[in-house]
Amino acid sequence: MKYIVCEKPGEFLLKEKEAPVRKEGEALLQINKVGICGTDLHAYSGNQAFFTYPRILGHELASIVLEISENPKGIKAGDKVVVMPYVSCGTCIACRNGKTNCCTNIKVLGVHADGGMQEQITVPANILLPANNLSDNQMAIVEPLAIGAHAIRRANILPGETVAVVGCGPIGIGIMKLAQIAGAKVIAIDMNEQRLAYAKEKIGVDHVVKAGEDAVSDISGITNGDLCTAVFDASGNKFALEACPDYMSHGGRFVLVGLSKGELTYTHPKIHAKEMTLMCSRNATTEDFEHVISVLNQFPTESFITHNVLFTDMIANFDSWLKPETGVIKATVTFN
DSSP states (O other), X not given: OEEEEEEETTEEEEXXXXXXXXXXXXXXXXXXXXXXXXXXXXXXXXXXXXXOSSBXXXXXXXXXXXEEOOOTTOOOTTOEEEEOOEEOOSSSHHHHTXXXXXXXXXXXXXXXXXXXXXXXXXXXXXXXXXXXXXXXXXXXXXXXXXXXXXXXXXXXXXXXXXEEEEOOSHHHHHHHHHHHHTTOEEEEEESXXXXXXXXXXXXXXXXXXXXXXXXXXXXXXXXXXOOEEEEEEOSOXXXXXXXXXXXXXXXXXXXXXSOOSSOOOOOHHHHHHTTOEEEEOOSOOHHHHHHHHHHGGGSOHHHHEEEEEEXXXXXXXXXXXXOGXXXXXXXXXXXX
């Protein structure tokens, strides 16, 4: 079978190997579509944390079961499934407390272990969710939306709140829509006016604000001086991450969803005066995936996926997905 491996930063190779053989407790999957994530873009660029090379990327997967043993979820050969790509140990302190998303020994497909940029893959059967009612496009975006769902749940967003989401990439857009579904009013913040227009026109956010020196005053004007009770960073940009507390109200929450490799600096008196709650949000749990699947019909899947190429054309197109001027929001790779 064919597969694509990231040998080192900036280098993909299309190779062939023997198809995998399923072991007990595993499922053998045929991959139909893979979503390209910021993690993949950063890994290719050489600035992804928690990453080693060579690696087969891909953790946003639309797949069909080829082989599986009898299982509690009743999944059988021929079923469409969503893959939760986080393989947790089940025994560490985080797992014992139900926080499998931040397991101390976590293995994320496409990051710590080889992912789905291959025609077939074997995975633990217990990380599959039935998805016969979803299209390939929908299945391929469940995982990034689940990351947003986890962030919303971490922040305990309540109806009527005004929240800011910094970064109108795929994760940020997901957070925006899921915050709306939770009943919040949403302010989208970004430097890219094309992405702000998408957030306004397709997601229906209440307000858009261009990031920069006027952002705080713009947000203050929108909120009558209150600012936002929750601020989500989905950019992973150091300067954006350090600016986020300025958008937050007194008594508010700041949720770090985007990941930066470097150090962040905050002025303690400023964040202390606001009694800021700072929380990180990593990956997602089964509950988050199930929530996304239940509300996916409210998400504009077809406009969200802006680029799609065949598997054999991915290498030639990947560089273009690093460039905002191409208008890319979510790129996907189709296997047949």
